[in-house]
Amino acid sequence: MGLESVDVLLIGAADRLEMRPVRDALFQQIRVRRLHHSRDIPSALETVASESWYPHLVVVCQSWPDEFLRHDVQRLIGTLATSRLVCCYGAWCESDGRNRSIWPIAVRVPVVAAKQRIQRELEVLRGARLALPITASRDETFGFHAEPLGNRNEIWEREGARAAQRAQPDLPTRIEVVSPDKAFRHWIVDLLRLVVSHGVVAAAARCAAEPTEEPTTMAVWDLDPWGARIQERLKCFRRRQPDVPVIGLMAMPLPEDRQRVLPYGVVSLVSKQAATDELPMAVHTLFLSCSSDSSLEASSP
Known part of the structure; x- marks a missing residue:
């Protein structure tokens, strides 16, 4: 199905700062043929009935519990x-x-994963993905969210990360994954090994006391629960390896969390719900940055 543009019905307080990821997903990634915004469901359904208009995609922004009635x-x-x-x-x-x-x-x-979910729904509309039934269970819903988006190589190429892939063999690639959750830690390691074709992905329960023999290119940290304990470990890591960038993982990062973790060397914050798609992109973006920095240093007199 070659769906070039979509009709979108947007419901709720979409103008709130918290809902910015939803607006970005709709206005920056979708070619919208028609967009109608209603503050509540009754007024939205009035428009549908009066105009006999049936949108391809309905996006609801829920800001507080019981904002919308069950009926x-x-x-x-x-x-x-x-x-x-x-x-x-x-x-x-x-x-x-x-x-x-x-x-x-x-x-x-969650709002932090709205971008990926909306992209998946677009793939459903284009016939590139099976639709998730509205009666789906938690396991089925998790599986729908865990499947990678589209052709990941095409996504990376569009973002310019193909250059980073070519640069990987010339970099001392070692990614350290730090998390106290063993199952989650090894899942992230397996995910990154699909991304990094050259180098080592190592798992660690916590920040090591001494530097490893092999230099670390970047680190991926589980930042939950954020507090003094993790902050101290990040400080320790920064003292040992001040030039190593850190990608942070949080369950549901808020906009203020990104500013909160920045002083600890966390250059990118990824939602755990969207890790399947966002973490590989964050890693390749850092590879691209590292390769660019290396090129600048090599060309300096």
């Missing part, structure tokens, strides 16, 4: 049964999946 949500799902539906929820709604069931599990996604 209205059921009407929305029933009326737009053929539309792809995504409910992007903010920090105040994190516990809704445990103590409320207004929105189906299959349509809920």
Whole structure:
């Protein structure tokens, strides 16, 4: 299916700062044929009924629990049964999946992962991915989010990271993965080994007391739970290897978290929910930066 542009129905307080990732995903990555914004579900359905308009994609911005009534949500799902539906929820709604069931599990996604989810829904509309049923279980929903987006090589090439891939053999590549969670640590290691064709990906439960014999190119740190303990370990790491960039991983990073971790040498902060797509891109971006810096140093008199 060659879908060149899409009709989008946007519902909720999309103008809030917290919802910026949703706006960016819609306005920077999608070729929108028509966009209609309503503050609530009833007014959105009035537009649909009066104009007999059925959008390809419905994106809901949920800012607080119980913002939308169960009856209205059921009407929305029933009326737009053929539309792809995504409910992007903010920090105040994190516990809704445990103590409320207004929105189906299959349509809920945290704001920090909205970009990837919307991209997946576009792939569904283009016929490049199987749709996630609205009745999907938690396991099925996790599997849908865990699948890589499109052709990853094409994505990297578009971002200019192909040059970084060519530069990898000339760099002393060693990525250190630090996390107290053994299962998560080894999952990240396996993911990075698919990305780094040359070099070593090493796992560590915590920051080592002494530098390794082989120089580290970059480090990937599990920053949960953020606090004094992790901050002290990052300081220790920075004292030993001040020039090594750090990519941080957090469950649901907020905009202020990115500023909070910057003084500790964390140059990129990746959401764990979007790690399958965002972490490889962050690694390749750093490789590109390292190769550019090396070229500048080599050309300096």
